[in-house]
Amino acid sequence: MTSSAETPAETAGQGSAQSADQAEGTARPIRANSVLPARRTPLALETADGLTLVGEVAQPLDRAPTATLVCVHPLPTHGGMMDSHIYRKAAYRLPALAGLAVVRFNTRGTRSVQGVSEGEFDGGSAERFDVAAALEYAEFADLPRIWLVGWSFGSDLVLMHGCDPEVEGAILLSPSLRFSRPEHLALWADSGKPLTALVPEFDDYLRPAEARERFAAVPQAEVIGIDGGKHLWVGDAERILDEIVARVAPEVGPLPTTWTGPMEYADASAYADRTVAAFADVPVPGDLTSEG
Structure with a gap:
């Protein structure tokens, strides 16, 4: 795999950030589209079956990272992407x-x-090469303590493709268990390896009680029900980022809500066509009746 030259440290990418006018030293609230300083590098990940995938790595500006999140996005046929809001906010905030x-x-x-990214959606099968390419990048870039974060x-x-020897653990957001099978849980x-599932109270596919039954196949799995949560975590980003950091870097403690x-500030208007309403009439792939 290859990566292009680093972008400026305070840039959100693709020219989407706007500078804040307030002077440094003043505590300002961290808002949905706040972009904090980081070293951001565009990536071109090469898969074993010959495709090039678009990516980015964001690292702390003034120190080596203590751990690494490799983020795997929601269903692309329904608007999922590397810029889905939890992952944007993770890249905007967590390095700093x-x-x-x-x-x-x-x-x-x-x-x-x-x-x-090149290629076509393959329902989770050929995507094994995509996950492998991202993990291979993290390993060869000597990024420390690799954790996978998967959403939907x-x-x-x-679960299907991420149980790699170099992976320390995994955190699942709104796991649906619609493509994975019992043999993947068995692995x-x-x-x-530590496995945490953050399950919304009002999830569309798998709610906390059923999730606890299904993940009982993994003795070390931690299933956390999020009161009031929904599948897309709208309004819950801060809680989810806190839960992720609590497992990957517990010494950090709850994340601050202000920055000096x-x-x-990133421009979120580019994602206006990725709303739930925009995909309301698109069939959702996967086995709705699967017990695995």
Whole structure:
């Protein structure tokens, strides 16, 4: 895999950030589109089956990262992408606030403001090459303590293809268990690697009580029900980022809600066509009746 030259440290990417006018030293609230300083590098990930995937790594500006998040996005046929809001906010905030490296990428055939990955959606099968390419990048870049974070469809990809020797653990957001099977859970059970599932109270596919039953196959799995949460985590980003950091970098503690250093603001209007309403009539792939 290859990567292009680094972008300026305070840039959100693709010219989407706007500078804040307030002077440094003044505590300002961290808002949905606040972009904190980081070293941001565009990536071109090469898969074993010959595709090039668009990605980005964001690292702390003034220190080495203490751990790494490799983020696997929701279903691309329904708007999922590397820029889905939880992952944007992770890349915008966690290098500065928690000392983490954040790797994001578009799986095959997925487009976002960052660009379009080659190939076509394959329902979770050929995406194994995509997950492998991202992990290979993190390993060869000597990024420390690799954790996978999968959201919805991405959680299935993590379960199916992410139990790699170099992976320390995994965090699943809104896991649906619609593409993965019992044998994938068994693999994680045998590995002993930490596995945390953050399950919304009002999820569309898998709610906390059923999730606890299904993940009982993985003795070390931690299932956390999020009161009031929904599948897309709208309004819950801060809680989710806190839960992620609590497992990957517990020494950091709850993330601050204000920032005194440089801050920019990203333009979220580019994602106006990725709303739930925009995909309301698109069939959702996957086995709705699967018990695995």
